[in-house]
Amino acid sequence: MQSETPIADICLLLEGTWPYVRGGVSSWVNQLILGLPDFTFSVVFIGGQREAYGERQYRIPANVVHIEEHFLESAWRPVEALGRVGHEGAGETMRQMHRYLHDPGIQDEALGEGLLDTLASGRLCLEDVLRSRSSWEAITEGYTRHCSDPSFVNYFWTLRTMHAPIVMLSQVAARLPRARALHSISTGYAGLLGAVLQRRWQCAYMLSEHGIYTKERKIDLAQASWISEGPDEALRTGLDTEFSYIRNLWIRFFERIGLLTYRAADPIISLYAGNRQRQIADGAHPSRTRVIPNGIAMAAWTDALQRRPAGIAPVVGLVGRVVPIKDVKTFIRAMRGVVSAIPEAEGWVVGPEEEDRAYAAECRSLVASLGLEGKVKFLGFRQIHDLLPNLGLMVLTSISEAQPLVILEAWAAGTPVVSSDVGSCRELIEGAADESPPLGCAGEVVAIADPQATARAIIGLLGNPERWRAAQAVGLERVNRYYTEALMLDRYRNLYRNAAGRR
Amino acid sequence: MISKWLFSGALLFELSSWAAFHERLSVAQATSLYLGAHAASSALLAAGIWLLLPRRYKLPLPWSPLFIFCLAFFVPVLGAVGVAAALFPALYLPRRRQEKSWDSMGLPELPFRPQERGKELMFNDGGLQDVLRHAPDTEKRMAALFATRRMPSREAIPILKLALRDSADDVRLLAYSMLDKQESEINLRIETALRQLAVAEGAHLTALHDALARWYWELAYLGLAQGSVLDHVLEQAREHAQRTLDVPGNPYAHVLAGRIALEQGRLEAAADHFSHAEAAGVGVPTLAPFRAEIAFLQGRYAEVRQQLATLPSETLQRPPFAALAKYWL
Numbered sequence: 001m002q003s004e005t006p007i008a009d010i011c012l013l014l015e016g017t018w019p020y021v022r023g024g025v026s027s028w029v030n031q032l033i034l035g036l037p038d039f040t041f042s043v044v045f046i047g048g049q050r051e052a053y054g055e056r057q058y059r060i061p062a063n064v065v066h067i068e069e070h071f072l073e074s075a076w077r078p079v080e081a082l083g084r085v086g087h088e089g090a091g092e093t094m095r096q097m098h099r100y101l102h103d104p105g106i107q108d109e110a111l112g113e114g115l116l117d118t119l120a121s122g123r124l125c126l127e128d129v130l131r132s133r134s135s136w137e138a139i140t141e142g143y144t145r146h147c148s149d150p151s152f153v154n155y156f157w158t159l160r161t162m163h164a165p166i167v168m169l170s171q172v173a174a175r176l177p178r179a180r181a182l183h184s185i186s187t188g189y190a191g192l193l194g195a196v197l198q199r200r201w202q203c204a205y206m207l208s209e210h211g212i213y214t215k216e217r218k219i220d221l222a223q224a225s226w227i228s229e230g231p232d233e234a235l236r237t238g239l240d241t242e243f244s245y246i247r248n249l250w251i252r253f254f255e256r257i258g259l260l261t262y263r264a265a266d267p268i269i270s271l272y273a274g275n276r277q278r279q280i281a282d283g284a285h286p287s288r289t290r291v292i293p294n295g296i297a298m299a300a301w302t303d304a305l306q307r308r309p310a311g312i313a314p315v316v317g318l319v320g321r322v323v324p325i326k327d328v329k330t331f332i333r334a335m336r337g338v339v340s341a342i343p344e345a346e347g348w349v350v351g352p353e354e355e356d357r358a359y360a361a362e363c364r365s366l367v368a369s370l371g372l373e374g375k376v377k378f379l380g381f382r383q384i385h386d387l388l389p390n391l392g393l394m395v396l397t398s399i400s401e402a403q404p405l406v407i408l409e410a411w412a413a414g415t416p417v418v419s420s421d422v423g424s425c426r427e428l429i430e431g432a433a434d435e436s437p438p439l440g441c442a443g444e445v446v447a448i449a450d451p452q453a454t455a456r457a458i459i460g461l462l463g464n465p466e467r468w469r470a471a472q473a474v475g476l477e478r479v480n481r482y483y484t485e486a487l488m489l490d491r492y493r494n495l496y497r498n499a500a501g502r503r
Numbered sequence: 504m505i506s507k508w509l510f511s512g513a514l515l516f517e518l519s520s521w522a523a524f525h526e527r528l529s530v531a532q533a534t535s536l537y538l539g540a541h542a543a544s545s546a547l548l549a550a551g552i553w554l555l556l557p558r559r560y561k562l563p564l565p566w567s568p569l570f571i572f573c574l575a576f577f578v579p580v581l582g583a584v585g586v587a588a589a590l591f592p593a594l595y596l597p598r599r600r601q602e603k604s605w606d607s608m609g610l611p612e613l614p615f616r617p618q619e620r621g622k623e624l625m626f627n628d629g630g631l632q633d634v635l636r637h638a639p640d641t642e643k644r645m646a647a648l649f650a651t652r653r654m655p656s657r658e659a660i661p662i663l664k665l666a667l668r669d670s671a672d673d674v675r676l677l678a679y680s681m682l683d684k685q686e687s688e689i690n691l692r693i694e695t696a697l698r699q700l701a702v703a704e705g706a707h708l709t710a711l712h713d714a715l716a717r718w719y720w721e722l723a724y725l726g727l728a729q730g731s732v733l734d735h736v737l738e739q740a741r742e743h744a745q746r747t748l749d750v751p752g753n754p755y756a757h758v759l760a761g762r763i764a765l766e767q768g769r770l771e772a773a774a775d776h777f778s779h780a781e782a783a784g785v786g787v788p789t790l791a792p793f794r795a796e797i798a799f800l801q802g803r804y805a806e807v808r809q810q811l812a813t814l815p816s817e818t819l820q821r822p823p824f825a826a827l828a829k830y831w832l
Contacts, residue, residue: 219677222649223684243649274672324683358690365735399667400676422672448675449668 004178008042008065009500011179011197015046015190015213019058019067024402025185025210026058028294033061035489039496042066042179044172046189049073066177072189075126075168076161091134093118098138101162101256102249104146112260119166120199122174129163149245154228158246162253169193173200181499182206184261186213188254191261198264204499207265208292210402212278214258221250259283267495271403272424273432293424294403295488298480301412304389305476308414312468313392316458317348317415319384319406320398322360326351327420329366330397330451336370337455342462347376350387388413392468393461398422399448408483411475416468417443418457420450431478442475509551516544517583545575548583555594631662641671648677656685660726686727693718709750716744716759723766737767754783761793770797788814792824807831 018029033041041064047053050071060067096118100111118124129135143155169189173196182205184194191207198205221227227247243251262268262284269292270276276289316338320326328349335347353360360378367376379387384406388394394410394417401423408428410417419425426445431438444457461468520540523533549572553561560567571590574582634647648666651659659681666678693715700711719740722728728736744760747753761776774797777790795810808831811819819828 215673219673219680222677223680325679362735369734399679400672421670422675447668 006180007177008040008179009181010039010496011042011044011176011182013044013046013182013184013190013194013197015186015188016048017185018043018045019056019060020045020047020053022057024405028210029185030058030061031485032489032492033064035485036493036496037061037063039063039493039500040065042177043068044176044190044193045069046169046193047071068172068176070168070172072165072168075164090118090123090128090132091137093124094128094132094134094138095141097163097166098142098159101253102142102146102159104248104252107256107259109263112256112263116195116199116260116264119170119196120173122170124167124170126164126167129167130160135163147245151228154246155249158249162250165189166192170196173197179203180501181496183208183496183499184265185210187258187261188213188217189257191265192257195260195264204501205265206267206269206495206499207261208269209275209279210271212275212282214254214282215278217254218251221247221254224250255282272427274424274427275402292488292491293483294405294408295483295485296405296408296412296479297485298412300385301409304385304413307389309390312462312465313390314342314345314462315348315391316345316393316395316462317350317387317391318395318397319350319387319410320396321351321355322349322353322363322378323356324359325399327397327399327449328359328363330420330449330454331395332363332366332370332372332376333451334395334397334454334458335372335376337452338458338462339372339375341455341459345375345458345462347372348379348391349376350379350382350384352381353378384409385413388415391415393418393443393458395454395458396420396425397448397454401425403428408479411442411479414472414476416461416471416475418454418461419443419445420448420454421445422448428478428483432482435482439478439481440470440474442471442478444471506551506554509547509554513544513547513551513583516540516547520544541579542576545572545583548572548575548586552586552590552594632665635662635666635669635674641673644669644671644674645677648674648681651681656725660685664726682727685725686722689718689722689727709747709753712743712746713753713756713759716740716747716756716763719743720759720763723763734767737763741767748779751783754780754785757783758785758789758793761790765793765796768800770800773797788818 012029012033014029017023018026020026043064043066045067047069048071050073096111096114100108100115139156139159142159143152147155149155169192173193176197178201181203182194182197182201184190184205184207186209187207191213194205194207197203222243224247227244227250259282262279262282266288268279268284268289270279270289271291271293273291276291279289280286316335318326318328318331320328322328331347331349335345338345338347349363364378367373388410391410391413392415394406394415396404396407396417396419398404398420399422403424404419407417407419407425417429419429429443429445430441444461446453446457461471517540520537523537523540528536549568552571553568556567571586574586576582578585631647631650635644638644638647644666648663651662654662663678663682666674667682669675669678696711696715696718700708700715703711717740719736722736723733723740740763741760744756744763747756748760750756757776757780761773761780764770764773764776773793777794777797781787781790791810791813795807798804798806798810811824811827811831814824814828818824819832
């Protein structure tokens with residue numbers, strides 16, 4: 001559609017992550033940009049509200065040649081409250097948009113394609129969506145046909161709130177300087193922008209998902225209190241599972257824009273097989289999906305084995321922030337059983353406690369009430385390189401994880417791992433189904449929130465030096481073979497090379 | 504604005520058309536000059552008025568402007584004056600429009616329209632816990648969790664706790680976030696009240712202690728706190744409840760203190776509190792179930808029966824008392 005010269009190799013589309021937020025995805029993005037210095041990047045950051053993001057948390061590397069930020073909320077501040085009213089607007093376009101995004105019944109690929117074409121053309125303007133007659137007609141039609149929430153006001157404003165950011169993204173796409181290829185790190189708004197840009201630029205579009213965006217949105221929306229419930233909603237008492245129509249409208253919206261992204265992107269990358277299955281279930285074509293696990297830089301760990309104390313240290317560590325989702329309490333309860341069986345054993349909780357002080361206090365009081373003072377210690381934040389070699393065993397009791405890097409780091413430091421069965425932990429510890437030759441278990445996987453089973457697993461490994469050594473060897477082998485940063489970067493370098501069509 | 508220019512133009516042309524009679528011109532010249540100027544004047548007048556007309560009179564073209572033009576053109580002077588006299592007052596001094604830009608409507612009494620329903624929409628007999636334990640389909644287990652949103656928290660929380668151990672990540676996360684939401688709401692209230700407590704005085708202070716006791720009690724009652732945390736929460740509730748007891752006018756403070764003591768296993772203290780509550784005017788039927796519980800825990804089974812017997816008969820007919828009544832009475 002355009003023939004301007006690209007300013008960068010890869011255009012990264014980031015929603016609510018790098019460079020403003022610290023966390024798993026952000027550090028991964030940073031790793032990727034720094035690890036591939038021979039590619040140039042342009043970055044589009046999409047956020048909700050400007051105020052929600054403070055200072056940039058990462059320095060912008062030299063190979064980022066362009067960075068722009070857009071906030072969905074600003075899509076939504078028309079300067080003149082009452083402008084010209086009643087211009088016609090593109091009737092067919094509006095109908096198409098409404099039918100693709102909001103019609104509960106149909107899911108027509110052609111409609112989605114049409115919508116992408118419209119967005120890519122950049123013809124759509126805010127006036128069309130917010131104030132045109134055809135938009136009004138599409139809204140009223142949708143309301144009378146499908147909406148089971150009696151409040152037209154709710155329906156009307158919900159749709160406006162959904163559509164304004166879409167127009168904004170379409171306009172962002174029209175102005176964005178050309179890059180050779182696109183890479184989005186989530187579906188959602190960033191993914192949609194990617195699909196629009198792909199249509200405009202006719203270039204390769206890669207999608208990497210760490211979590212599953214649509215799933216996370218769904219869980220948020222199921223409970224969001226900002227969605228007003230109809231008055232009769234409060235009166236319903238039956239144990240039916242229906243959501244209010246407005247809630248469903250939001251969920252459907254994210255599902256459908258997610259689907260647009262899945263149809264446009266190739267390859268669709270996930271961190272582990274479980275998430276890949278999830279993407280396929282959500283509409284990604286199996287042949288386009290692939291798994292590229294995260295990796296850690298091995299250089300930092302070369303001397304870790306030498307730094308280990310002799311023998312098996314009877315020290316069990318939980319490395320992570322002290323927050324409920326890490327389920328530190330289960331770890332503490334498990335330690336009760338471990339200390340009873342191995343009196344010299346210690347449990348270390350390693351991680352910052354600032355995020356949820358109340359929870360941290362609860363954990364401490366649990367330690368006291370279980371008589372584990374002096375046995376379970378809260379070390380706060382520590383340098384992981386110094387700490388991990390001192391652990392005899394690392395335990396992860398999280399309720400949810402994707403692909404925790406700390407497991408890989410523990411292996412690199414020669415520490416076997418006991419983990420709850422979440423995210424890719426089973427795949428990591430027991431090996432992927434297609435691992436050949438099968439290496440064996442680098443620890444043990446236990447059920448979530450099960451202190452007894454966790455304690456059994458810990459005792460089983462600490463009390464059996466042979467098993468422990470085997471697990472250590474498997475861990476070292478597996479992380480070196482499958483989960484190094486070099487391997488991850490290699491795979492992305494190849495993808496980028498093919499996508500950017502150079503070298 | 505444009506209309507005013509058009510009207511001025513129309514007046515000028517009309518005046519100039521009369522000039523045709525004063526100048527010494529041939530009949531033909533005078534006629535054509537007059538007709539030309541008159542036509543121009545009429546056209547301008549028609550255009551000016553047309554612009555001001557309400558939308559429903561404007562269209563379809565050309566009829567309304569043509570009509571005005573005809574009046575002005577074919578009835579010289581009188582026509583124009585007539586049109587002006589008929590329309591200008593109406594256009595510039597329109598009738599007061601009825602100011603009614605909104606209607607108040609009652610909510611529709613019946614459901615607005617039939618709701619979309621899934622095929623199996625209710626979990627009737629099996630119970631949500633059984634669905635969570637045995638349903639092979641993740642979606643169905645998720646649905647069971649959603650169904651707890653309309654249950655009383657005390658009943659929903661054990662189900663959510665069960666779901667924390669589900670095999671599917673989605674179910675766990677949902678249960679976790681639903682639990683977390685409930686807990687954080689209460690914790691937030693406690694936090695706010697504690698902050699106010701530092702500066703509060705007099706009656707406000709008592710009210711805050713009462714609120715804190717109730718929120719801590721809520722955490723325990725709902726089952727959000729367990730083990731040592733439960734002990735801690737109950738102890739906090741007790742301390743705050745203690746501060747509200749001496750203030751007259753709140754007999755239910757003793758009821759709360761009694762329930763907390765009961766939960767903590769301090770049975771004598773609980774019985775004391777309930778006696779105080781009764782002396783302060785709380786009805787015997789309100790206290791009877793708790794007293795029955797104390798009696799049961801102390802092994803005085805005959806008194807359990809006595810206490811339950813003081814409950815009004817309609818209370819005994821509904822759950823949870825129906826089953827109790829059947830057994831004890």
